[in-house]
Amino acid sequence: MSLKKTTIWQPLILIALPILVLAFSLSVGRYPVSIDALASALWAQISGGKMTTAQLALVRVRLPRTLLAMIVGAALSLSGAVYQGLFKNPVVSPDLLGATSGASLGAALSILLGARAAGIQFFSFLGGILAVLLVALLDRLVSRRASSVVNLILCGMLVSSLFNALVSFTKFVADTETKLPAITFWLMGTLSGTTLKDLGVFWLFLPACTILLLVRWKVNILFLGDDEARMLGVNITLYRWLIIACATLLTSLSVSVSGNIGWIGLVVPHFARMVVGSNYGKVLPASALIGSAFMLLVDTAARMLHTVEIPLSIITAVIGAPFFFFLLLRSKKGFVS
Amino acid sequence: MIKVEDLVCGYHPGKPVVGPLSFEIGKGDIACLIGPNGIGKTTLFKTILGLLKPLGGVIFVNGKNYRDYSAKEFARTVAYVPQGHIPPFPYTVRDVVVMGCNPNMQELSSPGKEDYAVADEMLELMNIRHLANRDYTEISGGVRQMVMISRALAQQTRLLVMDEPTTHLDYGNETLVLGQVRKLAGLGYTIVMITHAPSHAFLYANRALAIGRDGLFVNGDPSAVLTEESLLNLYGVGIQLFDVRLKNDQRQARICMPMSI
The missing domain is CATH 3.40.50.300 (P-loop containing nucleotide triphosphate hydrolases)
Structure with a gap:
């Protein structure tokens, strides 16, 4: 692929991509804003100057949600990319170990019990973490001598499917007039209603993303399998759980702020690989950059395409599924070798 | 050792x-x-x-x-050379070999210039330096084995x-x-x-x-x-051994042949 050879421009283009999409996304919408007006609004926010109503709407409504979309996109893509390496499987996505279904259950239950936005977010996050802890516990019971990746995946499937059943049960008992639609819409994913205060979760995203980016090259070695990684001097238990902890944190946080958004964590890493090659030293930063741009485009589409906002998971699936098919067509030897 | x-x-x-x-x-x-x-x-x-x-x-x-x-x-x-296998994602030969540098690297770090220099040196030693930028998934089985050996050498073990x-x-x-x-x-x-x-x-x-x-x-x-006796013991089939002279320098070599041929 010719893109692989343009080594000087490639990182610059990848870094410019989310910035350009950000500028685009901020300027379009129900109230279009010119680039000049955008700059003066941002300057007014930073310098604390007086703002017009339009500027306020831009900074208080549109800016937080665009930034959160980028954070969520980067987080889901990073988690998906490291999981594909860690579990040596190209069709793995961040929900593999139950983080997504746990977070969904947390949200569904708290909506059922009448929690407010902050409560829903908190219990959703907690649910994701607890689900993966449960997977880790089951894995320990199953593989007492040495933890194996296959056992871990099976425990993840088990917990995911159990928690999904519990989500269905929550919906089943929910009030069909008020609670059921609330749960359903929440699960389909949306970023509308994001405020500047919601951006505080960035300080939880940041350390987890940083750790994943620091261990990025080691993922290459973990990818070779347990025995080989150990023979190359890698402490596989340490790295495996460090990566799972970070990916779980990122996935649970993402679901808790934006609902259940599929496909991003599966498709973006493959797109990144098409551009930069398979080396995780490059795949992870590229996934984060492409993921943030992609998620922001999806969210922009969500608020632009129709008078009523379209749930994010619908758009990601509509884009993701054909793209995945394209990858299947393109691969020479079959996707999973 | x-x-x-x-x-x-x-x-x-x-x-x-x-x-x-x-x-x-x-x-x-x-x-x-x-x-x-x-x-x-x-x-x-x-x-x-x-x-x-x-x-x-x-x-x-x-x-x-x-x-x-x-x-x-x-x-x-100690370096381990596994049987050449094919990973699902195409790494370049050089990227595979530089993984051997891991035991000499810091935790949380990525390989630097010196590590790639070590990788290149080992590829040179195995006579496959010219294939450094090829995809590991697309080379022949023989070369793949050479790559695995190069990676082991990059661990700098003896x-x-x-x-x-x-x-x-x-x-x-x-x-x-x-x-x-x-x-x-x-x-x-x-x-x-x-x-x-x-x-x-x-x-x-x-x-x-x-x-x-x-x-x-x-x-x-x-x-x-x-010996013929121990090979029979090991494999349960009769094997005969021959000493032959090599054509070019008259050195002696031993070859084996199944008895049932």
């Missing part, structure tokens, strides 16, 4: 697969581990590599009990442990790979490898370790260990 005393290997305590064995392999040796399928060669290998806890006995590497090594230190002492380095290789690649193995021994590397062909032991090794049924274990010079 490596010294094994009363080693018993197996997966479950109380159910030994192989052992007790005692042997010693010195610097510059090429030692072939020979025995029928299912006798425990791989079990012994995994134990030597530290992937399996011994059920009894001790292993010394460079005079130090191998249990006293940290994972990284061990990886700087002891290479190879798991059937010539399986799935055509005759030409087999000869090339084993030729490289001999070259490495000449450079002072010590090599332990599993092989299924007694001729490999005759042609390339100076030590043979034969594991047979009923606890049979012999080790020593290949021509002393692998």
Whole structure:
């Protein structure tokens, strides 16, 4: 692929991509804003100057949600990319170990019990973490001598499917007039209603993303399998759980702020690989950059395409599924070798 | 280099697969581990590599009990060459080889210029430097094995442990790979490898370790260990040995041939 050879421009283009999409996304919408007006609004926010109503709407409504979309996109893509390496499987996505279904259950239950936005977010996050802890516990019971990746995946499937059943049960008992639609819409994913205060979760995203980016090259070695990684001097238990902890944190946080958004964590890493090659030293930063741009485009589409906002998971699936098919067509030897 | 005393290997305590064995392999040796399928060669290998806890006995590497090594230190002492396999994502040859530098790198870090220089040097030594930027998934099986050896060399150890380095290789690649193995021994590397062909032991090794049924274990010079009688014992089929003179320099070589031919 010719893109692989343009080594000087490639990182610059990848870094410019989310910035350009950000500028685009901020300027379009129900109230279009010119680039000049955008700059003066941002300057007014930073310098604390007086703002017009339009500027306020831009900074208080549109800016937080665009930034959160980028954070969520980067987080889901990073988690998906490291999981594909860690579990040596190209069709793995961040929900593999139950983080997504746990977070969904947390949200569904708290909506059922009448929690407010902050409560829903908190219990959703907690649910994701607890689900993966449960997977880790089951894995320990199953593989007492040495933890194996296959056992871990099976425990993840088990917990995911159990928690999904519990989500269905929550919906089943929910009030069909008020609670059921609330749960359903929440699960389909949306970023509308994001405020500047919601951006505080960035300080939880940041350390987890940083750790994943620091261990990025080691993922290459973990990818070779347990025995080989150990023979190359890698402490596989340490790295495996460090990566799972970070990916779980990122996935649970993402679901808790934006609902259940599929496909991003599966498709973006493959797109990144098409551009930069398979080396995780490059795949992870590229996934984060492409993921943030992609998620922001999806969210922009969500608020632009129709008078009523379209749930994010619908758009990601509509884009993701054909793209995945394209990858299947393109691969020479079959996707999973 | 490596010294094994009363080693018993197996997966479950109380159910030994192989052992007790005692042997010693010195610097510059090429030692072939020979025995029928299912006798425990791989079990012994995994134990030597530290992937399996011994059920009894001790292993010394460079005079130090191998249990006293940290994972990284061990990886700087013993390098494992797996059978060439194909990962689902296409790494370049150079990216694969530089992974061997890991034991000499900091935690949380990525390889730097010096590490890539080491990788290139090892590719050069294996005569495949020109393939550095090719995809590892698209090269031939023989080259893939050379890449695995280069990666092991990048660990900067002097002891290479190879798991059937010539399986799935055509005759030409087999000869090339084993030729490289001999070259490495000449450079002072010590090599332990599993092989299924007694001729490999005759042609390339100076030590043979034969594991047979009923606890049979012999080790020593290949021509002393692998006789017609012991090969019958090991494999259960009649094998005859011939000494031939090589055409170009009149050196003597031993080859084997099945009796039933």
